[in-house]
Amino acid sequence: MSAGKYAVFGHPIAHSLSPQIHQAFAKQFGLEVDYRTIDAAPEAFEAAVRAFFADGGHGANVTLPHKTAAFALADERSEAAQRAGSANVLTRLPDGRIAAHNTDGDGMVRDLTDRHQLDLRGHDALLLGAGGAAHGVAWSLLDAGVNTLTIVNRTPEAADALADAIGDPARAHTRYWEDLDDLGSFDLIVNATSAGVLGKSLNLPFGFVGVRATCYDLSYGKSAADFLGWARAANARYVVDGLGMLVETAADAFELWHGKRPDTEPVYQTLRRQYG
Numbered sequence: 001m002s003a004g005k006y007a008v009f010g011h012p013i014a015h016s017l018s019p020q021i022h023q024a025f026a027k028q029f030g031l032e033v034d035y036r037t038i039d040a041a042p043e044a045f046e047a048a049v050r051a052f053f054a055d056g057g058h059g060a061n062v063t064l065p066h067k068t069a070a071f072a073l074a075d076e077r078s079e080a081a082q083r084a085g086s087a088n089v090l091t092r093l094p095d096g097r098i099a100a101h102n103t104d105g106d107g108m109v110r111d112l113t114d115r116h117q118l119d120l121r122g123h124d125a126l127l128l129g130a131g132g133a134a135h136g137v138a139w140s141l142l143d144a145g146v147n148t149l150t151i152v153n154r155t156p157e158a159a160d161a162l163a164d165a166i167g168d169p170a171r172a173h174t175r176y177w178e179d180l181d182d183l184g185s186f187d188l189i190v191n192a193t194s195a196g197v198l199g200k201s202l203n204l205p206f207g208f209v210g211v212r213a214t215c216y217d218l219s220y221g222k223s224a225a226d227f228l229g230w231a232r233a234a235n236a237r238y239v240v241d242g243l244g245m246l247v248e249t250a251a252d253a254f255e256l257w258h259g260k261r262p263d264t265e266p267v268y269q270t271l272r273r274q275y276g
């Protein structure tokens, strides 16, 4: 049964795993899905999205660097998208308007709590970075029950802006990057910077990795290698990359579009064998 036209937009996009993930989900239900990658430079993104939907597209995933632009062009925005100020899912509504949603935060929390069996309640969490990726996960970490969320960013103003947007000073607050060694220890450390993607090392101190700490990088593959290597050297209890998050966020988009919840575990295991 044909289930329509879908795509992932990014720049670059050639190595995206989204087509493989969505095809694997579709197979679980015997659906035939036309899911392609569309490489659009930032200045061409909005026109490419509109052309895709005008041409019968049903839904689109959106990745770097277009998540903010995807949010901006939509006619309707979910609460998760509004909080993050960005969207990773666009859906064509029956009347032709475009709805934006963000599944990043829920996908990450589900990866941690369901796949890795971590109960985040009561955790003191450290969020490294205050850009788009950090905005995507911050609220979901608080919703999952972390006790405190300390936001640290190279440029402190961006961390302050995120904490202000959250507006829960008793739980979410900022500290300076230079003071990382003096902040005590954390139970959960999330790397939401793009340093790894840019091929840069974060040069983090070991001091803030608590005895049973989980270190989580939102990216995977080469981009996550530096942070994960640091986390292992710091003796973190759990060291997790963003591969599971990617599969979970895709599952949310799939369910939104097809009304069916795919089994993420076999798809995750196949990708894990590919990525080590």
Ligand code: ATR
Pocket (backbone or CB within 6 Å): 064, 128, 129, 130, 131, 132, 133, 134, 153, 154, 155, 158, 192, 193, 194, 195, 198, 200, 201, 202
């Ligand atoms: P993304 O959508 O991947 O989050 P972004 O919105 O450009 O991309 O945000 C990138 C984040 O990574 C920012 O928090 C950035 O810090 P600044 O606000 O100071 O720019 C952070 N970042 C990027 N390179 C970094 C580096 N080498 N060291 C520390 N933080 C870095």
